[in-house]
Amino acid sequence: MKGKRVHANPQSSKHPDPFPMHKLKRVDKPTTRIVGKVERVDEREGGLNRATRGDFGSKVQQERFRFVQKHPISASLAGMTANFIDTVDGPVAPQKAPLADDPAVLTRHIKEFAYFLRSDLVGICELPGYAVYSHDKEGNGLELNHRYAICILVDQNYKTFNGSTGHDWISNSQSFLAYSHSAFISCIVASYIRKLGYPARAHHARNYQVVVPPILLWAGMGEMCRIGGAVLNPFLGPRFKAAVVTTDLPLVSDKPVDFGLQSFCSICKKCARECPAGAIPDGGKTIYNGYEDWRKNVEACTRFRVLNPNGAGCGRCIKVCPWNKADTLHHRASIWAVRHSVIASRILLWLDDILGYGRPVEKDRWWFDLEDVNREPGQEKYVVPTKHKQS
């Protein structure tokens, strides 16, 4: 391309990230071994979609439509997020903007832009073909040939997790806080890239064409952890949700990270011990769809989240994870120690229990326990929930 174009800013500081992601060890392949062919996944086979179609029985099927609605905060967040269902894609400007030819400049720019939009962490990778769903929720076959994927991570709020047990009435709201904000940001990023003359589509909790975890891995946002199917970032722990923008804008991939999590999760097992559904294995990895990984019991996890009689949803595994900490100097020191010593990991794990991490801290409990006992939309009737015996 010829003509005047926007240029790099050579003086800009090297790392735009709010956390020292550049200090992590980078590796060529994710630390979760791929031992066979990874097949594309059908969106209809996800836990909540199986609940919807009745695979887990009629009670789960019924409650699946209520479990986000039953608390007024998650219901409000989910309601607003619905505005972004149809804003994921749109027309591409007919002319390419006169951008710098250097993909490194564009990469830096897109990251800075996503941080400007209040993302908590951003990473980029080439879109692995197997990360595209084979079929959407309606059973339509999907093709998506964008070359790159931009991950937009939003924190679920440390303070709220601190005040929560992880499976009480605020649980779904925390998920939807991060789902809604990452959805909002991803749609703006995609719109911007299309204006620059490149195709771009946002993928978020209300409208995905991609499976998020493998994209997070390749973009160096974290490693797979014992909580099956979840990626853990050393600074945010597993306490985030991510939206994705896929595009053909020329970018430079980040590389996967290795901060010692595979060996840490082998010895920790705190999430397995604390999971109220018994859905997280405390044993070794197994092989599934080409991955060697810890695999949770999706049915047990979905059942518990949907039916939870003493809360709305569940994120107990996130709450109790020793990596779910505020970003303090001593947490950063612990990250360093874990990476370099198994003994340090064991000592820190012992301390984690001794110091009471994983327990709800009453002073940070700001929400009200409320349950909508009326199933008619728009006819909310909230009561203070009574404690049920766990079914």
Next chain:
Amino acid sequence: MKGKRVHANPQSSKHPDPFPMHKLKRVDKPTTRIVGKVERVDEREGGLNRATRGDFGSKVQQERFRFVQKHPISASLAGMTANFIDTVDGPVAPQKAPLADDPAVLTRHIKEFAYFLRSDLVGICELPGYAVYSHDKEGNGLELNHRYAICILVDQNYKTFNGSTGHDWISNSQSFLAYSHSAFISCIVASYIRKLGYPARAHHARNYQVVVPPILLWAGMGEMCRIGGAVLNPFLGPRFKAAVVTTDLPLVSDKPVDFGLQSFCSICKKCARECPAGAIPDGGKTIYNGYEDWRKNVEACTRFRVLNPNGAGCGRCIKVCPWNKADTLHHRASIWAVRHSVIASRILLWLDDILGYGRPVEKDRWWFDLEDVNREPGQEKYVVPTKHKQS
């Protein structure tokens, strides 16, 4: 009301705000004197609405529809914000939720909720009758009898202001960053309150029924500053936009603050000196609609923002304001000093110029200068803007 209800959390820390707002001196009335009857304002008389109807000539009228669209970031942000035009209000749940009877508990809860939703600052006041527009943009008479107003402030991004001159191509994007996020948050807060059984309406940049500055004053979010019609917060400076939720949920008002700004702005005048439109007075206060205040030349300000040939919009006054600083210890010390000594204010002002504050810092300049020279929507054609002589 009888029956089981949610209760206060006595152990919760006293101040949920991210800045020490509780250390500011509180006063009974805003520091901007009201010397007569304040009349309700007609929304059609705002600067941009007058530009729309042609009061400032046909060139301003034409450009008014392009000045946000001409840069791809502000265009994307404004596009997404349009999704919130119709989400400001909705049906109120037919039954009141069993909340605590204590408005102080509800106030604390609403603030914590708004912070959870990623607000940067939150305040509450009784809605002054004169803060309700007399007519909307279409000329419909307005009545709004909600008792309380909740202010939701979002920062326009310190780093970006640091990299900018304040009147270059990122300027509108900064406004819309804060407009869009505060709009998003305000609609969720209003939806939540309606689910609790109380009427609530969000007011944001794309759909207001209220004038925001007097609400900010009564809610103690800051004092009126020399930048006419703008409220300045000691920790965010004038670098924020606010959305509002009006409601009848029983709340407790914050009180107006006095941190010495009236005397500071009398001597500072940096915004008046630096305003590229010459729209900010460097003299004393005048009386307008019952207020004794600095009053900017709205036409000159609007003209410059809309026509700016070397940028998109303008926030030069925000950029150069000595209160536009990162929230550091030495900034907090300066806030304290200004409040206690006019000599300290003079020294700090002298230092502000000497240290080069108000100049763009190249390393923080992350965006691309681009201008859409095609006026057809969906047919964007971006070029690298050529420097124009200021008209």
